[in-house]
Amino acid sequence: MKSNPIKVALIGNPNTGKTSLFNQLTGLKQQVGNYPGITVERKVGSCSLGDSKNATILDLPGTYSLNTNSLDENLVIELLLNKNDNDYPDVVVVVTEVENLKRNLLLFTQIKDLEIPTVLVINMADQMEKKGISLDIPKMEIALKTKIALISSRKATGINDLKKIISNYQELSTEACLNASEIDSDYFENLKRIYPNQQNYKLWLVISQDVNFGSLNKTILQNNSFSKSDAELKRLQHKETIKRYQFINDILKVTKKTDPTIATDFQSKLDRILTHKIFGYVIFFGILFLIFQSIFDWSSVPMDFIDEQFASLSSWVSEHLPPGKLTDLIAQGMIPGIGGVVIFIPQIAFLFLFISLLEESGYMSRVVFLMDKGMRRFGLSGKSLVPLISGTACAIPAVMATRNIENWKERLITILITPFTTCSARIPVYTILIALIIPDTRVLGFLNLQGLTLMFLYALGFIMAILSAKILNSILKFQSKSFFVIEMPNYKIPYYKNVGLNVIEKTKAFVFGAGKIIISLSIILWFMASYSPKDAFYTAETTISETNSSLSEDEINDKIASFKLENSYIGILGKSIEPLIEPLGYDWKIGIGIVASFAAREVFVGTMATIYSVGSHEDEVNTIKQRMKSEIHPVTGKPIYNFASGISLLLFYAFAMQCMSTLAVVKKETNSWKWPMIQLFVMSGFAYIVALIAYQLLK
Amino acid sequence: MQTTVDQLKKGEKAIIVAFNLDTIPLKLIEMGCMEGHMVELIQTAPFGDPIFLDMNGTHLAIRKEMAKEISVEIIEN
Ligand SMILES: Nc1nc2c(ncn2[C@@H]2O[C@H](COP(=O)(O)OP(=O)(O)OP(=O)(O)O)[C@@H](O)[C@H]2O)c(=O)[nH]1
Numbered sequence: 049m050k051s052n053p054i055k056v057a058l059i060g061n062p063n064t065g066k067t068s069l070f071n072q073l074t075g076l077k078q079q080v081g082n083y084p085g086i087t088v089e090r091k092v093g094s095c096s097l098g099d100s101k102n103a104t105i106l107d108l109p110g111t112y113s114l115n116t117n118s119l120d121e122n123l124v125i126e127l128l129l130n131k132n133d134n135d136y137p138d139v140v141v142v143v144t145e146v147e148n149l150k151r152n153l154l155l156f157t158q159i160k161d162l163e164i165p166t167v168l169v170i171n172m173a174d175q176m177e178k179k180g181i182s183l184d185i186p187k188m189e190i191a192l193k194t195k196i197a198l199i200s201s202r203k204a205t206g207i208n209d210l211k212k213i214i215s216n217y218q219e220l221s222t223e224a225c226l227n228a229s230e231i232d233s234d235y236f237e238n239l240k241r242i243y244p245n246q247q248n249y250k251l252w253l254v255i256s257q258d259v260n261f262g263s264l265n266k267t268i269l270q271n272n273s274f275s276k277s278d279a280e281l282k283r284l285q286h287k288e289t290i291k292r293y294q295f296i297n298d299i300l301k302v303t304k305k306t307d308p309t310i311a312t313d314f315q316s317k318l319d320r321i322l323t324h325k326i327f328g329y330v331i332f333f334g335i336l337f338l339i340f341q342s343i344f345d346w347s348s349v350p351m352d353f354i355d356e357q358f359a360s361l362s363s364w365v366s367e368h369l370p371p372g373k374l375t376d377l378i379a380q381g382m383i384p385g386i387g388g389v390v391i392f393i394p395q396i397a398f399l400f401l402f403i404s405l406l407e408e409s410g411y412m413s414r415v416v417f418l419m420d421k422g423m424r425r426f427g428l429s430g431k432s433l434v435p436l437i438s439g440t441a442c443a444i445p446a447v448m449a450t451r452n453i454e455n456w457k458e459r460l461i462t463i464l465i466t467p468f469t470t471c472s473a474r475i476p477v478y479t480i481l482i483a484l485i486i487p488d489t490r491v492l493g494f495l496n497l498q499g500l501t502l503m504f505l506y507a508l509g510f511i512m513a514i515l516s517a518k519i520l521n522s523i524l525k526f527q528s529k530s531f532f533v534i535e536m537p538n539y540k541i542p543y544y545k546n547v548g549l550n551v552i553e554k555t556k557a558f559v560f561g562a563g564k565i566i567i568s569l570s571i572i573l574w575f576m577a578s579y580s581p582k583d584a585f586y587t588a589e590t591t592i593s594e595t596n597s598s599l600s601e602d603e604i605n606d607k608i609a610s611f612k613l614e615n616s617y618i619g620i621l622g623k624s625i626e627p628l629i630e631p632l633g634y635d636w637k638i639g640i641g642i643v644a645s646f647a648a649r650e651v652f653v654g655t656m657a658t659i660y661s662v663g664s665h666e667d668e669v670n671t672i673k674q675r676m677k678s679e680i681h682p683v684t685g686k687p688i689y690n691f692a693s694g695i696s697l698l699l700f701y702a703f704a705m706q707c708m709s710t711l712a713v714v715k716k717e718t719n720s721w722k723w724p725m726i727q728l729f730v731m732s733g734f735a736y737i738v739a740l741i742a743y744q745l746l747k
Numbered sequence: 748m749q750t751t752v753d754q755l756k757k758g759e760k761a762i763i764v765a766f767n768l769d770t771i772p773l774k775l776i777e778m779g780c781m782e783g784h785m786v787e788l789i790q791t792a793p794f795g796d797p798i799f800l801d802m803n804g805t806h807l808a809i810r811k812e813m814a815k816e817i818s819v820e821i822i823e824n
Pocket residue numbers: 060061062063064065066067068069079080081082083084085086087088108109110111171172173174175199200201202203408540543546
């Protein structure tokens with residue numbers, strides 16, 4: 049018979065390796081990184097403990113203590129104070145690591161005070177030898193009244209010991225390891241009198257900060273002679289923290305030894321260079337340059353290769369499947385549409401690789417440090433830069449990454465401006481449009497004009513983000529408490545497995561996510577293009593060939609195809625929005641592409657491929673780029689994708705808020721539809737105006 | 748010699764003697780900012796702010812306005 053799984057919660061300071069341990073226990077692949085605040089939500093997985101016992105493991109954001117400052121940290125305390133929570137743990141695993149043990153143990157002593165069965169994990173045991181650290185585990189176990197598992201989640205050692213402790217969690221002591229109420233005995237005695245059924249430390253946590261805690265009526269406290277002012281409460285918290293540190297210091301003095309000949313000052317030396325006033329910037333911009341170089345230059349070889357493969361796949365399909373509209377859809381709509389996304393795998397993989405390296409090495413915190421002062425001018429803080437950098441990959445994780453910004457105003461502004469940064473979904477649109485309208489020449493002998501344009505668009509996105517931050521900062525009037533404390537984690541050589549997994553998983557998610565939308569959209573579009581409410585649509589073949597008998601067969605077929613497209617459902621829809629977008633230099637087909645892009649930007653190319661494939665009768669397969677190039681405006685007779693309309697389209701995509709998933713995540717993070725709707729209408733409205741001006745000036 | 752953390756020079760070590768409880772967030776205290784603990788200034792960011800400290804073995808960065816609120820006694824070497 050199987051018993052209920054044991055509920056385990058992983059709790060610990062940021063960056064101690066909770067998620068790495070979670071991945072070890074559950075076999076899942078959650079993202080890890082050497083930057084405090086990588087995990088921002090609850091994640092659940094299951095783990096077999098042997099002896100037919102199972103556990104559900106809960107990964108949580110890191111927190112420095114149970115006194116919380118930011119939203120991600122709040123998750124932890126809300127869970128621990130709410131016995132009715134579905135995830136309320138049977139046993140808490142407090143994750144610490146050898147190098148920062150002293151600080152990590154602070155949280156451990158607090159959790160012990162809650163009288164929940166608690167295991168102590170000391171992670172990163174693989175670092176002990178290198179750093180000359182030795183620990184007396186049995187002595188520690190006695191002093192801390194717990195069981196200790198010394199593990200390395202990277203080298204997968206000690207995991208079985210931990211599993212054994214978890215499966216026998218009922219044997220763990222639930223006694224607190226120090227008596228925190230000594231800091232003010234009278235006060236805590238009084239509390240006990242009023243709430244005889246509540247656990248003392250829990251009460252203290254609720255009183256000393258704003259946490260939701262249903263059953264407790266705080267108003268009773270206010271009428272009591274012994275209740276304390278905020279300042280007094282803070283003083284008590286301070287006393288409590290000092291008391292805990294004293295306790296920890298006393299234990300570590302006898303249980304932890306560091307060999308002074310081995311401990312080096314390497315980290316600080318490295319930081320003297322990497323965060324140096326001048327070299328720091330030089331190195332940072334050098335890294336950015338390297339990232340751009342990889343995206344624009346090194347990626348082109350595999351990209352050309354993929355392009356050719358898809359082109360030959362298309363022609364293979366159209367040769368080997370029975371000719372007809374369905375084959376056209378597959379060969380000229382779907383395959384180029386998918387190809388239009390797959391081709392960006394090299395660029396996107398490079399982007400994820402670099403961001404992952406920045407996070408894993410510990411460099412990201414240094415960027416925060418270097419840029420803080422500059423960012424403050426715009427109502428942001430150095431911490432806002434991390435979402436802006438990771439937003440170049442995708443805005444969704446970037447918006448979620450804002451959770452570790454304590455100041456609500458800074459956080460809101462960062463969320464609102466993040467979609468301006470050039471995310472990877474824009475790369476497909478930009479690249480194809482640039483190839484169509486910007487000549488492939490070099491300026492000053494070495495700068496590629498197309499690459500330069502792309503770089504300009506990245507800069508434009510970033511500048512827009514910063515400027516909007518400045519504007520928002522002066523519009524948004526609410527005040528919120530601001531303080532800036534950020535830990536600088538030790539540098540680590542990035543672990544190839546973490547980085548590799550991260551790159552593969554994220555790239556896969558991008559391609560499959562986009563692939564699914566593109567396939568379903570192209571099927572919908574194809575149906576809408578193949579049917580019509582008008583009778584004339586279905587008799588077009590005969591009527592057009594009869595009235596135009598003087599034309600050649602090819603011309604007649606062209607006429608039929610374009611007549612049918614214009615009178616299909618999609619054509620009618622497109623024509624109805626045409627007046628709105630005509631001043632921007634687009635025809636109705638681009639209009640359909642733009643509308644479809646509000647689901648996700650990267651579907652633009654696939655949408656155009658599908659529409660063009662239906663609208664032509666030609667059997668020969670062109671790449672989507674050639675197909676777009678040959679589109680002629682029916683009225684002006686000029687190419688549809690000319691310099692003016694192309695620039696206008698690029699600017700539209702740079703500024704418009706076209707991504708449903710981002711809007712959904714902003715709704716979730718800000719808890720209201722107000723902010724995502726503001727993003728949608730303000731950004732898209734602004735995009736429209738800029739595109740309009742650009743086209744009218746350039747045409 | 749007594750001074751505040753924002754006045755430290757690069758590489759200078761000091762012992763924390765007092766700090767303003769009303770303005771120092773609890774988070775910093777939890778990271779090791781308390782009387783008797785050692786701080787060393789590792790680096791100042793461009794334009795002098797924020798500053799990068801080794802506080803009781805934890806490497807962290809805070810802004811100058813906060814550093815002003817922490818009084819220290821410089822250790823002579
Ligand atoms: N040397 C070594 N490094 C480790 C070990 N476990 C984790 N790390 C590294 O420590 C860093 C932090 O790991 P994470 O698992 O993301 O830590 P976390 O506690 O989930 O961090 P947050 O989600 O930010 O709170 C990563 O760079 C890991 O590669 C270990 O056993 N040994």
